[in-house]
Amino acid sequence: MIQNLTIIGLGLLGGSIGLGTKKNASDCQITGCAHRDKSLIEAKSVGAIDDWTLDVVKAVKNADLVVLCMPVGQIPAWIMRIANHLKPGAIVTDVGSTKATICHAGEVIRPPSHFVGSHPMAGSEKTGVNVARADLFKSATCIVTPESTTDECAVQGVSTFWQTLGCRVVRHTPTIHDQLVATISHLPHAVAAALVGVQSAESLDLRGKGFLDSTRIAAGDPALWRDIFIENRDNLVDSLDNFTRELSDLSALLRDGDAAMIEKWLRDRAKSRVGL
């Protein structure tokens, strides 16, 4: 049972974890912490946290669960900051979109405290605690990424926490996680941005709903996605190579004018998409 929850970083995700916890586990006491007080004051005013402090040692010392909700590039440093100040049995997790580097950093947290990486597949191109929602995680998939040495009770605790917020929880190793999300999440972001990048003022003037839907995610925070791309760059480069080969196959069919094969190419992909 998590009685004391500490959320470090109160943006869209941190704020939504607070609001969701208040809604679904109302007796849980939530402490917020961040570098600066602005988001903490906002988070308190919208009811995402009960209390806050800028002192990270105070923030984590009584916590049963600490959730790190800052951009991926900053998570390892926060792990270092809190590692020696946790109470026995405390569990630390995070919401980072990449996992290998973060889970490696998490190894400094040792029994009787535990680190278990998480990646809830929820978010928005909008940022900040002011767009946080109690139901952000409802029906979302959350990937929990234990290593073979991770304490099973801690993994269960983190999984239950996400389930309480409405997530479907699946498990992958950090390495497999990073490969899979390169393809299903980071590649689509790169592709959406590139689709915007190749347009001219004249073509953009003709945009329809299809283009806008396809490129919505390209409006996401560039600094946040820079960190994700840098962290997962080897896998993303592989995904881009794979994707470019897929487009080359289509180009070859188009150059041949092979109507039947073009239809098959489209039909196979339409069928997969309709099934989702």
Next chain:
Amino acid sequence: MIQNLTIIGLGLLGGSIGLGTKKNASDCQITGCAHRDKSLIEAKSVGAIDDWTLDVVKAVKNADLVVLCMPVGQIPAWIMRIANHLKPGAIVTDVGSTKATICHAGEVIRPPSHFVGSHPMAGSEKTGVNVARADLFKSATCIVTPESTTDECAVQGVSTFWQTLGCRVVRHTPTIHDQLVATISHLPHAVAAALVGVQSAESLDLRGKGFLDSTRIAAGDPALWRDIFIENRDNLVDSLDNFTRELSDLSALLRDGDAAMIEKWLRDRAKSRVGL
């Protein structure tokens, strides 16, 4: 003033033109025509047409405006079928997503009748008159594609017709149209399908809202898009080449691990997208 409107092909677009015309120009008499009676019976029952016939000569002989709403590959043949049966002053247009071949075919319609190509940028991955909506064209862009020899009154008549349905009308030549929509519409469809194509069962299991939005259009009718791709294949191949170069630029930045340039690449595209 259009008193007699004939819609040939009663799917999502033809049906929505009927419903929109009934709503915005209720005294217009609408005749439906198609190869088979199934969609016509449905169109009449939802109020998209007043009457119908399978006899194309009867369907067009009193029409002030004929709108051809079948897949692009079939439009030239329908133009041939109706060209000699139009009354003087009749205007023919279409809703095809490619324009060069169709407008070339439209040259058989000569004064005192007129052909003016149209492409309303509205649609859905769903098909059929049962998903037709009176407001499908509201706020959509419609590209009207006269040649230099096209009668200006006929161009105005077609433009006014689309504006009555709620469209913003812009003009381009058929050639420029096909280049621009290759980039803003056909490329995004190819890219969405390819994004689905490179996934595995394991990666699809982790899909979030971003992936679903980015790939929604990939569920579109494969036969319809096959025709569009075949018709516009030279421009689409150019767009794919251009797009592949854009992705190669990103890959190079990733391989270099150049965080500042990756952020700039993302920021430029995010800024363009936010502005839409």
